[in-house]
Amino acid sequence: MLAVFKNGLVSAPKELNSPASLHQHHDHDPLKQSYANMFSISFGHDASLAFDPSEQRLFCSMDDIYCIFLGGLKNLCTLNKQYGLTKLANEPMFVIQAYKTLRDRGPYPAHSVLKELDGSFGFILYDLKSKTVFVSLGADGEVKLFWGIAADGSVVISDNLEAIKSTCSKSFAPFPTGCMYHTEGGLMSFEHPKKKMKAISRVDSEGVMNGATFKVDMYSKTQTMPRVGSEANWTTWI
DSSP: OEEEEOBTTBOOOGGGOOGGGGGOOOOOOHHHHTSTTSEEEEETTTEEEEEOGGGTOEEEEETTEEEEEEEEETTHHHHHHHTTOOTTOOHHHHHHHHHHHHHTTOSSOHHHHHHTOOEEEEEEEEETTTTEEEEEEOSSSSSOOEEEEOTTSOEEEESOHHHHHHHHTTOEEEOOTTEEEETTTEEEESSSTTSEEEEEEEEOTTSOEEEEEEEEETTOOOOOOOOOSTTOOGGGOO
16 A cells, blocks of 8 residues: 655654655656556545555545555454444444544543554555544554655655655655554654654665664653643544
């Protein structure tokens, strides 16, 4: 699967940018290269999503919310019952419903919802109305995601490493396991929500600096922001 979000829609950490990419011009369109014959959908100039249904990628759209899901959840039936969904609801249907519950001020913090997911998973969700991006990757490492910054500043997220490399040059890294990204809240660990994320430098076999990866700083502690009014961000519910 692959998602491209224009600069400003997703604010990737600055450490994801590699100095080496500044001297290289990669104007490749990942949708045309790796996903030309696959299902794709674009939202004006803001975002594009693509995936290959034959590779067990699940897709769902509901109420202008779009989700691509990799992997599977062992406790999906229990989660569907908990969120009032039918037994036939698949993983992306559940993710959309869970997101809507969080967005509309449900009773659970985002990290608590993600901790309840039993299985190997990764997903990319885009809320068209609010122009919100929500990405998460399971903690077991069975599903892989990568993210990077293209020459035009767009953020590219995919499970296809070659598509990321051809578009982002050296400005890419594995998306950290056990973590989530939200447009307003940025990158955080849903396993350790009160800990900060720290950038870890990466150098490839040629000695060139790549985009940094991110790990939980177990010696840190984030500052919880109090909710103020009805527009308080649900990602701060820690």
